[in-house]
Amino acid sequence: xxxxxxxxxxxxxxxxxxxxxxxxxxxxxxxxxxxxxxxxxxxxxxxxxxxxxxxxxxxxxxxxxxxxxxxxxxxxxxxxxxxxxxxxxxxxxxxxxxxxxxxxxxxxxxxxxxxxxxxx
Amino acid sequence: xxxxxxxxxxxxxxxxxxxxxxxxxxxxxxxxxxxxxxxxxxxxxxxxxxxxxxxxxxxxxxxxxxxxxxxxxxxxxxxxxxxxxxxxxxxxxxxxxxxxxxxxxxxxxxxxxxxxxxxxxxxxxxxxxxxxxxxxxxxxxxxxxxxxxxxxxxxxxxxxxxxxxxxxxxxxxxxxxxxxxxxxxxxxxxxxxxxxxxxxxxxxxxxxxxxxxxxxxxxxxxxxxxxxxxxxxxxxxxxxxxxxxxxxxxxxxxxxxxxxxxxxxxxxxxxxxxxxxxxxxxxxxxxxxxxxxxxxxxxxxxxxxxxxxxxxxxxxxxxxxxxxxxxxxxxxxxxxxxxxxxxxxxxxxxxxxxxxxxxxxxxxxxxxxxxxxxxxxxxxxxxxxxxxxxxxxxxxxxxxxxxxxxxxxxxxxxxxxxxxxxxxxxxxxxxxxxxxxxxxxxxxxxxxxxxxxxxxxxxxxxxxxxxxxxxxxxxxxxxxxxxxxxxxxxxxxxxxxxxxxxxxxxxxxxxxxxxxxxxxxxxxxxxxxxxxxxxxxxxxxxxxxxxxxxxxxxxxxxxxxxxxxxxxxxxxxxxxxxxxxxxxxxxxxxxxxxxxxxxxxxxxxxxxxxxxxxxxxxxxxxxxxxxxxxxxxxxxxxxxxxxxxxxxxxxxxxxxxxxxxxxxxxxxxxxxxxxxxxxxxxxxxxxxxxxxxxxxxxxxxxxxxxxxxxxxxxxxxxxxxxxxxxxxxxxxxxxxxxxxxxxxxxxxxxxxxxxxxxxxxxxxxxxxxxxxxxxxxxxxxxxxxxxxxxxxxxxxxxxxxxxxxxxxxxxxxxx
Numbered sequence: 043x044x045x046x047x048x049x050x051x052x053x054x055x056x057x058x059x060x061x062x063x064x065x066x067x068x069x070x071x072x073x074x075x076x077x078x079x080x081x082x083x084x085x086x087x088x089x090x091x092x093x094x095x096x097x098x099x100x101x102x103x104x105x106x107x108x109x110x111x112x113x114x115x116x117x118x119x120x121x122x123x124x125x126x127x128x129x130x131x132x133x134x135x136x137x138x139x140x141x142x143x144x145x146x147x148x149x150x151x152x153x154x155x156x157x158x159x160x161x162x
Numbered sequence: 163x164x165x166x167x168x169x170x171x172x173x174x175x176x177x178x179x180x181x182x183x184x185x186x187x188x189x190x191x192x193x194x195x196x197x198x199x200x201x202x203x204x205x206x207x208x209x210x211x212x213x214x215x216x217x218x219x220x221x222x223x224x225x226x227x228x229x230x231x232x233x234x235x236x237x238x239x240x241x242x243x244x245x246x247x248x249x250x251x252x253x254x255x256x257x258x259x260x261x262x263x264x265x266x267x268x269x270x271x272x273x274x275x276x277x278x279x280x281x282x283x284x285x286x287x288x289x290x291x292x293x294x295x296x297x298x299x300x301x302x303x304x305x306x307x308x309x310x311x312x313x314x315x316x317x318x319x320x321x322x323x324x325x326x327x328x329x330x331x332x333x334x335x336x337x338x339x340x341x342x343x344x345x346x347x348x349x350x351x352x353x354x355x356x357x358x359x360x361x362x363x364x365x366x367x368x369x370x371x372x373x374x375x376x377x378x379x380x381x382x383x384x385x386x387x388x389x390x391x392x393x394x395x396x397x398x399x400x401x402x403x404x405x406x407x408x409x410x411x412x413x414x415x416x417x418x419x420x421x422x423x424x425x426x427x428x429x430x431x432x433x434x435x436x437x438x439x440x441x442x443x444x445x446x447x448x449x450x451x452x453x454x455x456x457x458x459x460x461x462x463x464x465x466x467x468x469x470x471x472x473x474x475x476x477x478x479x480x481x482x483x484x485x486x487x488x489x490x491x492x493x494x495x496x497x498x499x500x501x502x503x504x505x506x507x508x509x510x511x512x513x514x515x516x517x518x519x520x521x522x523x524x525x526x527x528x529x530x531x532x533x534x535x536x537x538x539x540x541x542x543x544x545x546x547x548x549x550x551x552x553x554x555x556x557x558x559x560x561x562x563x564x565x566x567x568x569x570x571x572x573x574x575x576x577x578x579x580x581x582x583x584x585x586x587x588x589x590x591x592x593x594x595x596x597x598x599x600x601x602x603x604x605x606x607x608x609x610x611x612x613x614x615x616x617x618x619x620x621x622x623x624x625x626x627x628x629x630x631x632x633x634x635x636x637x638x639x640x641x642x643x644x645x646x647x648x649x650x651x652x653x654x655x656x657x658x659x660x661x662x663x664x665x666x667x668x669x670x671x672x673x674x675x676x677x678x679x680x681x682x683x684x685x686x687x688x689x690x691x692x693x694x695x696x697x698x699x700x701x702x703x704x705x706x707x708x709x710x711x712x713x714x715x716x717x718x719x720x721x722x723x724x725x726x727x728x729x730x731x732x733x734x735x736x737x738x739x740x741x742x743x744x745x746x747x748x749x750x751x752x753x754x755x756x757x758x759x760x761x762x763x764x765x766x767x768x769x770x771x772x773x774x775x776x777x778x779x780x781x782x783x784x785x786x787x788x789x790x791x792x793x794x795x796x797x798x799x800x801x802x803x804x805x806x807x808x809x810x811x812x813x814x815x816x817x818x819x820x821x822x823x824x825x826x827x828x829x830x831x832x833x834x835x836x837x838x839x840x841x842x843x844x845x846x847x848x849x850x851x852x853x854x855x856x857x858x859x860x861x862x863x864x865x866x867x868x869x870x871x872x873x874x875x876x877x878x879x880x881x882x883x884x885x886x887x888x889x890x891x892x893x894x895x896x897x898x899x900x901x902x903x904x905x906x907x908x909x910x911x912x913x914x915x916x917x918x919x920x921x922x923x924x925x926x927x928x929x930x931x932x933x934x935x936x937x938x939x940x941x942x943x944x945x946x947x948x949x950x951x952x953x954x955x956x957x958x959x960x961x962x963x964x965x966x967x968x969x970x971x972x973x974x975x976x977x
Contacts, residue, residue: 120935151174
């Protein structure tokens, strides 16, 4: 059994995932996020138990914050419309959350997969 | 076991990602769509700054630089140095704002929706293709290419659209591609032809020949002709009565012998009586400025993105402003320095059905003029999303494509009989030349010459010039027919029932500078019965036309603003005649909501204004009354659908035929209803439905709340991208012709000026951008609903300074 990861180590991993995830998002297809997180989990030797949560938090933060950031930079009625379409009753906050959740689960599943491939 | 445990999360991640990468039914590909780096978030556009910004864009194919300035409504004013570059820029800029719509509408027109939405699009797709949409577009494209200028225009436009498509990466696709999960394909000039052809579907594909034949079969010719007369009792035709004739009519073909077809059921759209339009021009002697003013408001299905896109197009020899249709080059309705023009639809009968007698099940031969003749076949392939492609064979007689009945009437599937469609929209045509020339017209002669190229859909082309002329041509290609030919289904074996020629274009109904000082059209009868040719027996209801003519007759010292008032006129001219007739028959309700409602109607000012309760009561009553009179005898029946007599005919019956047999409800045995009973009964029933729908009589009964006008996104059911329950008055037979789904799709008023500085005003219920993430997606709707217009910026050169300019783009060629 390895030592449990320290908080600052976990924080560093989240930061790396978020920053590299953003770069992948800008240049690569959307699912590159998952593959990147799997590779990171594998290379950084994340324990399977932590990998899912760290991937989930990173993916959530990356997508939710990016969505929020875009909305601040490009204020438009579009998020409100999309929040009606989904339907989230027009709640843009709900839309940030849904966006974050999808990014989070994608990140989480793939990090877990990456970690599991090493520590089997 | 260990191995499986380590692979399991990977499998889960792959399945999850696959699920989010694809669409499932109507569920969009969530991963792609929601990713802030790829999905809809990317489509959010910040409102532009009030300062003029400048940018440069490189576009392959341009010969010289093109300058584009956008005003505060995001309308591009395009300055090119030659025609080729002008239309290339038009294609590019239109695609920049409206790519998805252009492609979706041409996919729809060409019967290719199932490629996007799968099998559920097949009904519409097969209908489009069997009606000959693609066949017609191909033929019309052939015709358009014969004019070298039009050919250059169409090709350059297409190159411009493609230049934009090629500049796009997936993350910058318009939102709808992301929602429906597909990618734009290359544009081609034939798509412009498909778009124009689709206007014939929208405006000139209505047909009730079958319903009329079903009536003929059930009630006989005398009743059919009595209830469905060939000219309205009350009319104010488009060409003023007494307009001198400047041509010698050609002989009219002989009538075929009476034919009673087999009738039966078939899916063709009913003519939507609400799709119509208004236009009028007043001569200088009736205006304050002393020069003509022209107004136009084509009524179409209200949609987002809007069917119209405003542009100013400038190059040597042309400086035109107006509304364009995304998908085709040139301005369709607009003005230049010297002239203005507008269009409304002509409801003439240019679509007929011929009952075909096939020799055998192979459908290789059909009987005509005493011999067996060969059919031709056309193969149509449908590439259905998520399914195997489907191949359909369409059989053509010399009339046109045959539409089978067998699948709708299986018990007759052994009878090799269908109907062949003869439709003007299948003819070779040159509409693009007409618009190219109209854009450059300097006077009446140029305008009249431009119209000689036009076939379909026939339009009332209204014109005004700064030389003081006003004119109107009822224009298009009209078959030369014996009287009422094609009112009923025709005999496909009888050569005398064939179309044998066309009304010579110079003989098309027209008027120039009439003594009364104005010309107008609102889809009513083109001419009075003294016109030597037969054009059709049924036009739009006469109310809008009558009201407009009555107002223009009375008005003097006309200004743009007084005509704006007329465009927004909510007076219910039908109620003026009908309401007193109905009230005279109404057994006065003693108390309760019925008495209250009757009181409201008595106080009603006959205006279909936004909050009017009287309008709600009257309009709903008229609907229920028509049901009460006609539904029993002319009930919609899948096996034998029938038309209902017009309101014009119904009013005549209320006035003069209180004992007509039609008043009796044939469904009630042993009881003979009389007129007063039917009228009172329908009143009670209509009030009961209103109470059920809106509760107690009060503000909830406001006309706009009952009418529920909406501007809906082109994807059915996309309420989140639509604007619903818009507070606006009007109605189908009101000059302000706003109904639930249709209405004035572009309102324009142009006051011409001797100095070549026309003052123009316009608005349409939408916005320039097709992107729901743009502030310009629906920013003009409120102005439109209030009945206001925006002043239109007509520039002479790109350096013109105006506080209304927001963005300048210089397009230069890509090295």
